[in-house]
Amino acid sequence: MDDIIQIKDMTKTFGSGDGAITALRDINLDIRRGEIFGIIGLSGAGKSTLVRCINLLERPTEGSVSVAGKTLTDLSEAELRRARQSIGMIFQSFNLLMQRTVLDNVCFPLELQKMPKSQRQERGMELLRIVGLADRANAYPAQLSGGQKQRVAIARAVANNPQVLLCDEATSALDPNTTRSILDLIRDINRTTGVTVVVITHEMKVIEQICHRVAVIDKSQIVELGDVSEVFTSPKSDIARELILPRHEDGSETGVIPQLVGTKVIRVVFNGGTAYEPLIASLAIDCGIKVNILGADTRNIDGKAFGSMLLGLPHDPLQAARAMAYIQDRQDVVAEEVPDYHA
Amino acid sequence: MPELFTVSPEMLKILPTFPQEIWETLYSTLFSTFFAYVIGLPLGILLVVGERDGILPLPRFLMKFINAIVNIIRSIPFLIFMMMILPLSLIILGTRIGTVASIPPLIIAAAPFVARMVESSLREVDKGVIEAAQAMGCSPMQIIFKVMLPESLPSLLSGATIALTTILGYGAMAGAIGGGGLGKVAINSGYYRNWPDIMLLAVILLILLVQIFQSIGSWLAVRSDKRLTNTKKGRLRK
Numbered sequence A: 001m002d003d004i005i006q007i008k009d010m011t012k013t014f015g016s017g018d019g020a021i022t023a024l025r026d027i028n029l030d031i032r033r034g035e036i037f038g039i040i041g042l043s044g045a046g047k048s049t050l051v052r053c054i055n056l057l058e059r060p061t062e063g064s065v066s067v068a069g070k071t072l073t074d075l076s077e078a079e080l081r082r083a084r085q086s087i088g089m090i091f092q093s094f095n096l097l098m099q100r101t102v103l104d105n106v107c108f109p110l111e112l113q114k115m116p117k118s119q120r121q122e123r124g125m126e127l128l129r130i131v132g133l134a135d136r137a138n139a140y141p142a143q144l145s146g147g148q149k150q151r152v153a154i155a156r157a158v159a160n161n162p163q164v165l166l167c168d169e170a171t172s173a174l175d176p177n178t179t180r181s182i183l184d185l186i187r188d189i190n191r192t193t194g195v196t197v198v199v200i201t202h203e204m205k206v207i208e209q210i211c212h213r214v215a216v217i218d219k220s221q222i223v224e225l226g227d228v229s230e231v232f233t234s235p236k237s238d239i240a241r242e243l244i245l246p247r248h249e250d251g252s253e254t255g256v257i258p259q260l261v262g263t264k265v266i267r268v269v270f271n272g273g274t275a276y277e278p279l280i281a282s283l284a285i286d287c288g289i290k291v292n293i294l295g296a297d298t299r300n301i302d303g304k305a306f307g308s309m310l311l312g313l314p315h316d317p318l319q320a321a322r323a324m325a326y327i328q329d330r331q332d333v334v335a336e337e338v339p340d341y342h343a
Numbered sequence B: 001m002p003e004l005f006t007v008s009p010e011m012l013k014i015l016p017t018f019p020q021e022i023w024e025t026l027y028s029t030l031f032s033t034f035f036a037y038v039i040g041l042p043l044g045i046l047l048v049v050g051e052r053d054g055i056l057p058l059p060r061f062l063m064k065f066i067n068a069i070v071n072i073i074r075s076i077p078f079l080i081f082m083m084m085i086l087p088l089s090l091i092i093l094g095t096r097i098g099t100v101a102s103i104p105p106l107i108i109a110a111a112p113f114v115a116r117m118v119e120s121s122l123r124e125v126d127k128g129v130i131e132a133a134q135a136m137g138c139s140p141m142q143i144i145f146k147v148m149l150p151e152s153l154p155s156l157l158s159g160a161t162i163a164l165t166t167i168l169g170y171g172a173m174a175g176a177i178g179g180g181g182l183g184k185v186a187i188n189s190g191y192y193r194n195w196p197d198i199m200l201l202a203v204i205l206l207i208l209l210v211q212i213f214q215s216i217g218s219w220l221a222v223r224s225d226k227r228l229t230n231t232k233k234g235r236l237r238k
Helices: A047-054 A077-084 A102-112 A117-130 A146-157 A176-193 A204-210 A228-233 A238-244 A279-287 A317-329 B009-049 B060-075 B078-093 B099-123 B127-135 B140-151 B153-177 B182-192 B196-224 B231-237
Strands: A003-014 A021-032 A036-040 A062-067 A087-091 A164-168 A196-201 A213-218 A221-227 A265-271 A292-301 A304-312 A333-337
Touching: A003 A047, A003 A196, A021 A047, A021 A196, A021 A221, A036 A047, A036 A176, A036 A204, A047 A062, A047 A164, A047 A196, A087 A146, A087 B127, A102 A117, A102 A146, A102 B140, A117 A146, A146 A176, A164 A176, A176 A196, A176 A204, A196 A204, A204 A228, A213 A228, A213 A238, A221 A228, A221 A238, A228 A265, A228 A292, A228 A304, A265 A317, A279 A317, A317 A333, B009 B060, B009 B099, B009 B140, B009 B153, B009 B182, B009 B196, B060 B099, B078 B099, B078 B153, B099 B153, B127 B140, B140 B153, B153 B182, B153 B196, B182 B196
Parallel strands: A036 A196, A036 A213, A087 A164, A164 A196
Antiparallel strands: A003 A021, A003 A062, A213 A221, A265 A304, A265 A333, A292 A304
């Protein structure tokens, strides 16, 4: 497998002695050329440190980082700066140069490479057309909306035709619609240029919308890694489960109806394909059993349906058993009892 | 002239010298400010980039040394500092009297002040923007000249205006110990010879100069700031 980013036995510690804080511990990660790789975790899990270690904005305390065949941790400062020119990065707070026009921001990395002015402006305009902001070339960042600023930042990050694009919570400051359009843009750029994208986020919907594979990070370590559909349908770690079925602040799961305490509750997981078939309606018509949907979170990933549902079964144990059997008979559906269910 | 402000014979005698004194105040202020920046701007940059987590960390002892010098000079009252340092003018310029002789002490006294002004302006630059520049492969020099200085330009201009008016004030104080210009007129003719109308005129002219410097400086600072989204300003620019 062609791995463009290889992280080996990496540990990052901040401070020293008693006050030392380990932000990352024994990270081993291979990211494949051309994929969109997601890294998800709660805040403080270490994901931002991890992405900063890929271009050595943070230098790992131990271990090595290689990008595109170069072991960055072995390079001199000057060599590292050259290597960074083929790693684009975008940020939650956009980090545009506020005193430069939109076009000059996009041209900035080209200016660093001493590209002649006419040539870099031509390239800059081409990039602005790609991100849909050619008409704002002479505006200043302060005159743009958040989404537009991130588009400028993306154009700037890919100006050098980098091999890798790092996105550090790039959509966390944006509203849902803008988030979607920014993610679409990132996916389009990934498809047209083949750039490898690493996406750091705390939002499952970001992973689900554009990522091929995902690593779940918790308490400084990678706890789970795999294809998005696989991690999504059968999360193994508690933290992945929590991220996929987010809990409210009071600890209840999304959309749960609290008065149904005491009924037997099952979790039904759709593994693709059948979520479009009306399972609950079929259950009611075929078996005459009414179940309660306590919570549902189904999504469309790569054209297939995935997701999970929490169902409250009837009090009657016989009816409950029949419903369970009926659901388990279906293809691509897994049902499991949730014994410790508390609304 | 109204009764309140009768033109005394002394005033008539001194008045023709005012254009020359205004000129001396102007050039000593502008010249001193310029050279205070020649020294203070690099010092201010070093104070920011040379920190332990700065973009170009310098040896600790060097940073401590720069900070100590800046603090020491800034804590000595200017008039006393000037008296201490006037022998330097004697060595460099061969005289310790006159407007020109007051320029070296002005520069040395103002440079640490300028360094602190520059330092605070540069610290206003968003850390995220500097990080983005590092991520793009900027060298420390490129970050200083292409990111930090341009991004903090409005603040640097505001700081320069404050520095200019402060140095104008220092220069007026220098009049007490042989410096030239409006300060000299106010102190010698106004205070020692007790000619209040001359004192008043010199002070009014100093106030006018400060007002003019401040207005130009503020105008330049606002005009240069692209973070202000004033459509009118946008039309002015292109």
